[in-house]
Amino acid sequence: QVQLVESGGGVVQPGRSLRLSCAASGFIFTSYSMHWVRQAPGKGLEWVAVISDDGNYKYYADSVKGRFTISRDKSKNTLFLQMDSLAGEDTAVYYCARASYGHYGGVAWITDVWGQGTTVIVSS
């Protein structure tokens, strides 16, 4: 079945780095744009980044631009989020999501499959 499984979350000190992974299965990974979306404790959803199916297009939210890098490895069917210079406001559950519809600017924007999320806590 179609599945996304995130990993790599944990507790990290401010200023340090962390890399999240999202393992995809049950669908042709190279045919879909992929997103990261986060949710701070008790708060709403915040979009983080997107990467096109071929990896050629990447877009970021202003809040993470220059600090986070999205990438993908087609040989491993895995999406990544490299997070550098982490701060307290980055504390959240991070979800990866597949996008199937709404193609615009080289990527698809409508997310129809989500993982269960991985928790990142930035604290000293």
Add this chain to the structure above:
Amino acid sequence: IQMTQSPSSLSASVGDRVTITCQAPQDIGNFLNWYQQKAGEAPKLLVYDASNLEVGVPSRFSGSGSGSEFTFTITSVQPEDFATYYCQHYHYLPPGISFGQGTRLDLK
């Protein structure tokens, strides 16, 4: 782009009809989606491009609107519908996604 979703919370009984609205600061066409999120779970796509029901979603859910005003309706709330609902706008200039603040639907 700031999406304004209302109300922030809503109480209803099983069988009630409920409506949630989402306003955009400008004309966004039909680039508006609706998601349901239950506690401790990932969001689930219900309606895309304002009025298209995602495959497998019950027909009691619907969306309407275009331009800057959008509506999400549950015609007869079921026990499994108590959750938080988010509108979501995807845009290219600048590229990104904006979520509404969410509407928590709970049992009256």
